Amino acid sequence: MMNTLLFWALAGTAAASALAVVVFRNPVNGVMALLVNLLATAGLYLLMGAPGIALFQVILYVGAVLVLFLFAVMVLDWKTGGPPFVVPLKPLTAGAAAVVLAGGGAAFLAGNRLFPRTGLPEGPPGPGPGIREIALDLFTRHLLVFELASVLLLAAAVGAVLIVRKERKRS
């Protein structure tokens, strides 16, 4: 019961804040709405009994990626004034269509019931797979993918350094 309530509150917050990201005119409001969205999603992970994933989401996305977003947005020189919200009709219609299609597909897959009763365990969320299990899995079964991802990240970092260097030489 408690978990179901929490689930709907978090899911509602996540959906509303995702919409707010698109609708807010002030980019700082947009970034803050994204922050709320990420926290709500982390809460959902927590509810599913995956505290490790939830905390990694907060550390990586909230603690690092989004700070850089906010950093970039704050030094932008955007126009003030005008209405606080803009409603981009076309993308929103497209988004709504996508949601309906995906929801329909999910409902069909779950045995043609609109709200399938799966997932949420009763009582407080259990420990779930711990950090040790996640690490063992990463470094044995998914080692190749893991290493490939790290090579990709390294290439991106080298690329970023290269771009900065070139600009400095020109100026």
Place this chain on the structure above:
Amino acid sequence: MSREILAGIVRIVLIFSVLMGIVAYMTLMERRFLAFFQIRKGPNRVGPFGLLQPLADGIKLFFKEDMTVSHANRFYFLLAPAVSLVSVLACFAVVPTSPGIVVADLPVGVLYLLAFSSMGVYGILLAGWSSNNKYSLLGGLRAAAQMISYEIPLALSVAAVLVLSGSMSLVDIVKAQEGLWFAVKQPLGLLLFFVCVSAETNRTPFDLLECENELVAGYQTEYSSMKFGLFYMAEYAHILLASCLVSLFFLGGWNGPFLPAPILFLVKVFLVFAAFIWVRATFPRVRYDQLMSFSWKVLMPLGFLNLMGTALLAVLAG
């Protein structure tokens, strides 16, 4: 169930009030110690030895005019100090002071700490931006860059501790140090952690975001009264957290001879805090480019070396 919740609330309130009391007296301790280092007296008029000074400061802050500058973004201007304080106070939930005295001993305690302490930067960034003031914005931007940069070597030095303890629960980390403190096994890690944590808490020599001679007071320039007070409390609570973490990760927590566990832990926290003040009184502020290159070119490679060496030794030693 409701009994459990009630017990939890009582524990939170107790730990919170003790915490705020310590934070208040840390301000006095810092001022008296700085005075000692600079061969002057410091605040010694309010009460015996100036012991009522924090109370007087609090009353003064409460009665100051509470201003919000007219061009500020009101919502974020009010939100920022709250975010700063809450993100630090939330961290104390997993900090144990002795076996059994902890709000929540999470199996992922270290991740929880990293997650919540990384939220603190939002308070400073939002304060800087919403004040609509050039000095504030510059202070906020500096803070964001600095705190993100120093989080990486910080996490690396903590990762080396995790390799040794094999657990992310702070209670287990302290238990792993019953024989030998990690300060002995991890001297480089301790140094890295201490430096990074001074940068994270924006202490001199890394307090560029509120550097008086360039930025007035940085992100808190436009803040007055208790809103300023909240930032001040957040800052000292953050330093207290840092002192606790140094003691827990490297100085054996409550392990040690003679004294009972909580007192021993408090003594260690006090000594680490004294070291923070000592550093503040000794070193001049670094330049901004020095600050950034120090993190990326010195601390990060050292952090990786330390982590790899620790992992290698852990594997070789079995």
